[in-house]
Amino acid sequence: MTRVRLDLNISLDGYSPAPGDSADNPMGEDWGRVVEAYTATRTMQERVFGDTTGKGTTGVDDRYAARHFEGIGAEIMGAAMFGLHTYPDDPNWKGWWGETPPFGTPVYVLTHTAPRPSIPMNGGTTFHFREGSIRDVPAEATEAAAGQDVRVGGGIGTAREFLLAGLVDELHVAMAPIILGHGNRVWDDLRGLEDTHRVTSEVAESGVIHVTFAR
């Protein structure tokens, strides 16, 4: 059965880093620190950075990184993650994921602006634009996933919308052992998540704490 899955990288004090204001480092210094161990995995080195020389860690962090890509048949993301806000008035803008985005599946981009035609990309990715209730999109994505899982890709605002609506079957949180003190608060208004989801945790060699809430 298709499950809606969500992976988050956060700090020990429950923050998803807010993007920085530096053009050199658009995701911000905190983001780099929170995802450091994840970025170092062999899976991420291969899948995101295209390094197929076998570099990268192969421990617990890598197991979760690999799981992130396994069995995904469709993706859902917010408009900002696609890059819709960068050139909102350019109908030919294809987002900032390049000609061959790393998804390889249908990707449903949530938008509050007028939907635009779908964009087929190389490598199996097709971007579809959907407005309206977030409750409708998982159903469509589930059908597109054809028995595989649906991933909510982000950003954190979209992720929290899905969590608060009770639409996430499996939440995996990689908590870096650092205290950020500010950013986007991940856990607000999620009291009792452990009542609907079973919680398991393990600590990676890197010190990252992996917590999974699974329905």
Next chain:
Amino acid sequence: MTRVRLDLNISLDGYSPAPGDSADNPMGEDWGRVVEAYTATRTMQERVFGDTTGKGTTGVDDRYAARHFEGIGAEIMGAAMFGLHTYPDDPNWKGWWGETPPFGTPVYVLTHTAPRPSIPMNGGTTFHFREGSIRDVPAEATEAAAGQDVRVGGGIGTAREFLLAGLVDELHVAMAPIILGHGNRVWDDLRGLEDTHRVTSEVAESGVIHVTFAR
């Protein structure tokens, strides 16, 4: 060398439960859930509830519970934890820890009201009352501890005062795998604690995540 140590029981979303408003359950329902696995340990059964029949869990949680009591030569606590606010005008009030408090060491009670004479109790506990800067008390407690460690007992307000002042050498946090959504925020203003303290974590059989920040 004497170390100032602090143990906290918190939720995964970083809250120390606020006391409830029910007379039947003065610490509140959330408190019971956060400390549930800790209370179930053999050490806590023996040390706090006086059950010496060997009941209680003996896994990872119990190891941390035992560590809580090991090598402590003096204790520091807030006025509320002693019970000073219950009968503030009664000079004969000896706090709510009974005739034989579980500390067995000098206990320094921080107070903003006029200090009162020290109170010797059974079992090696003597309550001392100190006002003024929290920076002075660890020095006095360290001397009293005679080479053993000093424990900051609580409550959470006192604990955070010591953390924010950089006076804690070893912080152990037992994070229950539950989302409370409200209570006393533990991590605020502690950004960068990992720069001065080395972080290690492990997951107990109960699901509690034990995180230690050690200078």
